Amino acid sequence: MKKTIRIAVYSVLTLGALLAVQRLLTPKYMESLREGALVGEYYGEDKSHEVIFVGDCELYSNISPMTLWTEYGVTSYIRGSAQQLIWQSYYLLEETLKYEKPKVAVFSVLAMKYDKPQSEAYNRLTLDGMRLSASKLGSVSASATAGEDLISYIFPLLRYHDRWREIGADDLKYFFTSKKVSHNGFIMRCDIKPVGVVPSGLPLASYDFGDNSREWLDRISELCADNGVELMLIKAPSLNPHWYDQWDAQIREFADDRGHVYINTLEHLGEIGLDFDTDTHNAGSHLNLYGAEKLSSWIGGEMLRYYGLTDNRADARLSALWGQKKAAYDLMRAAQISEIAEYGEIRSFLID
Secondary structure (H helix, E strand, C coil): CHHHHHHHHHHHHHHHHHHHHHHHHCCCCCCCCHHHHHHHHHHHCCCCCCEEEEECHHHHCCCCHHHHHHHHCCCEEEEECCCCCHHHHHHHHHHHHHHCCCCEEEEEHHHHHCCCCCCHHHHHHHHCCCCCCHHHHHHHHHHCCCCCCCHHHHCCHHHHCCHHHHCCHHHHHCCCCCCECCECCECCCCCCCCCCCCCCCCCCCCCCCCHHHHHHHHHHHHHHHHCCCEEEEEECCCCCCCCCHHHHHHHHHHHHHHCCEEEEHHHHHHHHCCCCCCCECCCCCCECHHHHHHHHHHHHHHHHHHHCCCCCCCCHHHHHHHHHHHHHHHHHHHHHHHHHHHHCCCCCCCEC
16 A cells, blocks of 8 residues: 555656646747747636637737727637638637637638648647647647657647757746736737838739638538537738739638628728728738727627627626726737837737
């Protein structure tokens, strides 16, 4: 009996030590590459969202859930990540539907340009943040590039064991707890970098989306249908990378065939009121806070028109919850504007 107890204690201590080392060595995504923290933040959120967004930077940089709340009383969350591939969007949505059933799922169609896995670096920014589940395992399997191992996504220590050379103050500072980097999946930027020259798209050998991308778009459509969720397709008003007319036509045909709403916001810049001299923080690739609020105000009106979403501002619980969120949102806005004026740069990216 004593031997059994000693073995059990030793096993627990060894496992605890390994988990502690794994936590220390795994990137924290707080002071840099904050996009890597986005996927994991969702799990700590209230799961009562009427709209779920899935996709890449064209969502988490361009859509403000707070605007959807303050103007329409719509609860929403962006399950976004950097260069989120379409099969990753599928599995994130599949996982989300195990936690809650939104009325509408919104997918950012720029991801259709990628027909194959791209890089481990971008994979990690999406997949490391997912909790272990069948959805995560499926996403890893679909995303893996040459040389990547499934086991290293289950036990990150196997991937980051040699990162000890890079351990810094932030790894210790955020060892026990992390701060939030987003406002319901939206990364705020109040700085302004206007568009100089609008880039034009280079000719492509083929403008047809790949079979793999098409298959996953079909699967997203079917997933929504099976769960009674409306699917909305959206192209954000980013000027770079270029969105080709041929791509647009293929998405429009798919949406028409399946009965989905598709909105290319590049066709509605005047209605939205976007000004690329003031509403972007990186010369038109992503909107800043001012542009995101304009786009969100406009797209919220479109959502109400198509889906009749609920105004939840009279709900005492949700009103109190979103009141706290708005306080944090307004505090960061004020801090960033002040920092830009004083230092010429933003320093406030973490939410206390």
